[in-house]
């Protein structure tokens with residue numbers, strides 16, 4: 225009997241995961257989704273051909289539930305699910321901040337819970353999903369979780385104490401790169417380039433740099449040194465980045481994201 229997986233809360237990350245599972249070859253007959261708004265449910269059903277059910281039906285009929293609602297909506301969802309959830313269901317949470325202990329407190333005793341922090345590049349099978357098991361999650365539950373997340377990118381197991389940091393670096397990470405691309409495109413415009421050309425140049429520089437970071441095995445400092453010619457253009461730019469405290473700004477930004485993840489722990493913030 226194949227495992228049925230339900231995605232509860234099909235917003236940005238829930239839909240990204242759903243589409244990834246379908247690309248990876250999951251049969252739509254083995255997938256269920258839930259959505260709060262009927263228009264959204266209809267649109268998703270039309271797009272993916274997956275059955276839309278209530279949260280309670282998902283709890284009863286799926287072997288694995290992926291909870292992808294906002295941390296602030298999680299406690300309400302758990303209250304709805306708890307009376308209907310058989311304790312052998314695997315519950316995977318994609319919510320930032322919310323610890324596995326909160327799920328264990330609110331769901332039937334012994335429910336296996338796995339906390340995952342994915343990121344939106346799962347849409348192009350280049351995601352990173354950071355995985356931690358709760359106190360009832362066995363190796364089999366972690367493997368089942370990896371079976372879902374590996375086809376849409378990489379996975380990494382970490383102790384749950386590292387999840388808030390992983391959320392700051394990896395869950396939110398793509399946003400920082402988009403922000404930098406946007407800022408550098410503006411710079412290109414200031415320097416007189418048309419927006420579309422500036423965009424293309426920066427995106428290709430980002431892709432080239434990312435592939436070199438991944439494939440060359442070189443430390444980022446070495447890669448940067450290779451671009452930085454004596455008395456050249458790059459060092460003039462780097463001096464300005466240092467003068468404006470960009471390194472310190474990034475450290476402070478990620479610290480703020482980590483702190484916000486901790487604040488979301490209660491699911492109420």
Ligand SMILES: NC(=O)C1=CN([C@@H]2O[C@H](COP(=O)(O)OP(=O)(O)OC[C@H]3O[C@@H](n4cnc5c(N)ncnc54)[C@H](O)[C@@H]3O)[C@@H](O)[C@H]2O)C=CC1
Pocket residue numbers: 232233234235236237238258259260261279292293294295297300301318319320341342343344395396
């Ligand atoms: N967007 C991202 O890049 C990432 C988001 N996450 C986590 O994923 C979760 C969702 O985030 P987004 O997709 O960005 O938010 P979103 O707002 O796009 O999606 C949340 C969805 O849950 C639905 N929802 C809320 N309560 C519900 C309920 N009781 N039953 C069924 N559906 C319900 C909402 O209608 C909405 O469609 C959050 O916990 C976030 O921390 C994790 C990693 C990355």
Ligand SMILES: O=C(O)[C@@H]1CCC=N1
Pocket residue numbers: 320391395396
């Ligand atoms: O911004 C957020 O809270 C979510 C979690 C990580 C990425 N997006």
